[in-house]
Structures are given as C-alpha cells and as structure tokens.
Amino acid sequence: MADSSRGTYWITTFGCQMNKADSERMAGILESMGYSAGSGEDQADLVLYNTCTIRDNAEQKVYSYLGRQARRKRDNPALTLVVAGCVAQQEGESLLRRVPELDLVMGPQHANRLDTLLSQVEAGQQVVATDDHHILEDITTARRDSSLCAWVNVIYGCNERCTYCVVPSVRGQEQSRLPQAIRLEMEGLAASGYKEITLLGQNIDAYGRDLPGITPEGRRQNTLTDLLHHVHDVEGIERIRFATSHPRYFTERLIEACAELPKVCEHFHVPFQSGDDKLLKAMARGYTTARYRRIVEQIRKLMPDAAISADAIVGFPGETDAQFRRTLELVDEIGFDLLNTAAYSPRPNTPAADWPDQVEEHVKVERLKELNALVERKAKACSQRYLGRVEEVLAEGINPKDGTQLMGRTRTNRLTFFPAGSHRVGDTVPVRIEQVRAFSLSGSAQAQPALVR
Numbered sequence: 001m002a003d004s005s006r007g008t009y010w011i012t013t014f015g016c017q018m019n020k021a022d023s024e025r026m027a028g029i030l031e032s033m034g035y036s037a038g039s040g041e042d043q044a045d046l047v048l049y050n051t052c053t054i055r056d057n058a059e060q061k062v063y064s065y066l067g068r069q070a071r072r073k074r075d076n077p078a079l080t081l082v083v084a085g086c087v088a089q090q091e092g093e094s095l096l097r098r099v100p101e102l103d104l105v106m107g108p109q110h111a112n113r114l115d116t117l118l119s120q121v122e123a124g125q126q127v128v129a130t131d132d133h134h135i136l137e138d139i140t141t142a143r144r145d146s147s148l149c150a151w152v153n154v155i156y157g158c159n160e161r162c163t164y165c166v167v168p169s170v171r172g173q174e175q176s177r178l179p180q181a182i183r184l185e186m187e188g189l190a191a192s193g194y195k196e197i198t199l200l201g202q203n204i205d206a207y208g209r210d211l212p213g214i215t216p217e218g219r220r221q222n223t224l225t226d227l228l229h230h231v232h233d234v235e236g237i238e239r240i241r242f243a244t245s246h247p248r249y250f251t252e253r254l255i256e257a258c259a260e261l262p263k264v265c266e267h268f269h270v271p272f273q274s275g276d277d278k279l280l281k282a283m284a285r286g287y288t289t290a291r292y293r294r295i296v297e298q299i300r301k302l303m304p305d306a307a308i309s310a311d312a313i314v315g316f317p318g319e320t321d322a323q324f325r326r327t328l329e330l331v332d333e334i335g336f337d338l339l340n341t342a343a344y345s346p347r348p349n350t351p352a353a354d355w356p357d358q359v360e361e362h363v364k365v366e367r368l369k370e371l372n373a374l375v376e377r378k379a380k381a382c383s384q385r386y387l388g389r390v391e392e393v394l395a396e397g398i399n400p401k402d403g404t405q406l407m408g409r410t411r412t413n414r415l416t417f418f419p420a421g422s423h424r425v426g427d428t429v430p431v432r433i434e435q436v437r438a439f440s441l442s443g444s445a446q447a448q449p450a451l452v453r
Ligand code: SAH
Pocket: 054, 055, 164, 165, 166, 167, 202, 203, 244, 245, 246, 271, 273, 311, 312, 313, 342, 343, 344, 345, 346, 347
C-alpha cells in the first residue's frame, strides 16, 4: 500500500527528451511511494531538479534554482531536495560541497531507483548515486505529461566520442532494452489510450548493437529497423516516431522500413553539426558532408514529402569564416524543416574544450544570428508546400492562445492549429492548411474521416 502521508512533490526538467522521459518515470515512482503532485516548487515537500549540462548556460540555470531552494530548506528542514540528471552525474560529490542542503544527487542511470535512494535519505543519509549502473527495467508506471503521446526509451547512453559532447560521460555506455520489453511497454500505453510513440535514444541507430543475434544470412538482428517491424502492429498506436539518428550509422534499410510501415511518421531528425568536412573530422563525427547529402537524397527519393530536421553547432574550435559559410551553404541547399542551432560551449571532460583555437564569443553570436535567419527563411519555404493540402493532425491539446482551437502535429511534425468544431483532443483530424508560418500551420477541419492507415 502506498503511504499517502508523504506530501507533495515538484519536478523541474531541463534538457532533452531523455530527461523528460526520466522525469515522467521518477514522477510515477514518487506517486507510487505516496507523494502527490504539488502546485509549485516553493510549496512542495520534495523538490527534484532533473538537470542538463549539454551547454554551460543549461548547467548554470540549475545553480540559480538550487540557491533558492537551499534557502527555503534552511527555514524548513523537512524539505527533501534532489538533483538528478546530467549535472548530478557530472558534479557528483562536489554538488554536495557546493549546496550542502541537498539530500540526494543521482545520475540518469539511477532514475528507476529513486524509491530505494529516497529510503536511504529517509534513514538520515545524504546520498550520492553516480556509479555506473545497469539500468533496471522499470516496473512503476510513469506519470506522463500527455495522455496521447509518449516517449519510450529504447537505448540508454552513447558510445560515440564526439569531441564537443558531454553526453557519453554523463549517460554512460549504451544499453539497449529488449525488443519484447519495448513492445510490452507500447502495448500498455496503447491500452491506456496513447496514440503516438516516440522511440528514444541519443544515437538510436546504435540500437541493438549490445544485444545478441545474427540472422542465418549473417546480418545483425535487433537493429532499429528490426525493432520498427517488431513493434509496428501494436493495436491502438497510430503513429511511431524515433530520434535521434546519427549520419554515421543511418541506413537505407531504415528509410525503406519507414516508407513501408504506415504508422512510422514521415520525419527524420538527423543532426549534421557542421557543413565542413575538416570540422566534422575534428568533431569525430565519422562521416563527410558528401555522405550526409547522400542520406538526404535517399530520404527524398524514397519518401519525397518527409520532413528533415537536424542540429548544428557554430563556433566549434578552429571554425573559420569559410568553414562557417559551408554550414550556411548546406542549410541553404537542403532547406531543413527545422534546425536546432547552438553556439559551441566548452564542456568538462571533452577534448575540444582544451583546444587552443577557441572562437571568440562575439563571433559565435554573430554566426548564430546569421544561421538562424537563414533557418527561418528556409523553414518558411518548407511550410509553403502545405498550403491548400489536407494533413492528418492528431489533436494533442487546446491552443493556449485561443480556447476555441485545437492544436496538434502533422505526421511530418509541423505544429498545426484549427478551430475545434465538434472535434476533441485525441481525435485524428484531416485539416486543410490555409495559413503557413515558418514553424507552424493553421487550417480548418475537413468533413471526411481521417485516412485509415
Ligand atoms: N545525440 C545527438 C545529439 C545530442 S545533444 C547527436 O549525435 O546528434 C543535442 C545537440 O546539442 C547536438 O546535436 C549538438 O548540436 C548540441 N551540442 C552538444 N554539445 C554541444 C556543445 N558542447 N556546445 C554546443 N552545442 C552542443
């Protein structure tokens, strides 16, 4: 029996979808322990920050939040203060020295052990859990923010060594979940009414390389492509997405599977990071811009209407103006539907942070501005193709700016608004697109039923 006298909790989540998925599982654990969701972080009995350290500004945010909670704890010693996620893993013990009020510092691999760790805290200990850990299959039901769209981890960690990136050191070695466990989770989600699943991994193309299995023809089994086939027919799930793809491991077989399997949405997120081959080499990305262009060509050949999004970094150590221009050229040529851009930020325990040829801050800022302007122009151009078309939109919620409208996403992941009429959240609605903007669309619901795929 859950103990319902534990009080309220509040979780603030920074960073990527993996952290969001971890937070939902930790919220599920807290609720199974008898905590209930609180109404604000300054009232809650347990405050948990699930942190991100991908760039310095992400890390610094946490310290300002923590300062306030530490002061609150001095007046209210019963407050339980937890730092989870990637800053916790990176800083470990030293976080306790910096913020002695903390009760628990726990790395991402320990998310599913929150109850065990909290019982140590309740027994009076100050706990740091950052050792390498085999991630347990989670038996608690996650408390998910959406009741329609869910994230499902398929592979934890990352074995790449991109020279700018902190993720391998904070998320540890790759650990793939078994296909059966993933399917079981999806079946459970379908039974609770979920319609869209996003399969998650930092390098999702690496899925299965730590699992056994070779086909009689000598091909590796348990690839991402095999997984998509394995989970595709889960009844009730209408849409399947996956992220993040790595150009080094991305296969044509995967695109073929996406083209063939009707529930897999027409959207690929394949970060390229830089449009210059020398920089890609310095980043240790393991591909050239020619290979990246071929991937895009293959996607467009097999799935001409698929959306393509990516991530890029400006101001990587040594980046010259000419090299930055090559990134602009690539963006101009491919015309991404969406591009997440960032100025390079030196991170602890990463090789590039120690290189002498760091780019000056003001140059990074200017490059970022120039790139973002191009990205917006290109995204606007991409949006044009939707004008007048009927798109299948899964209504995920109410437009926060207009209560008479529903909002959702097209299969290609474009945010779309439309007047609700008789439709409700959870419906899959054919919407005729009447207005297009760089990153969103508006239209009106069509009478005919949505295509049954
Ligand atoms: N696994 C994904 C990316 C994970 S991190 C991949 O391999 O592409 C998300 C994005 O943050 C990266 O794609 C990169 O564009 C950005 N990023 C990572 N480290 C960074 C750093 N040190 N400075 C700036 N941006 C960074």
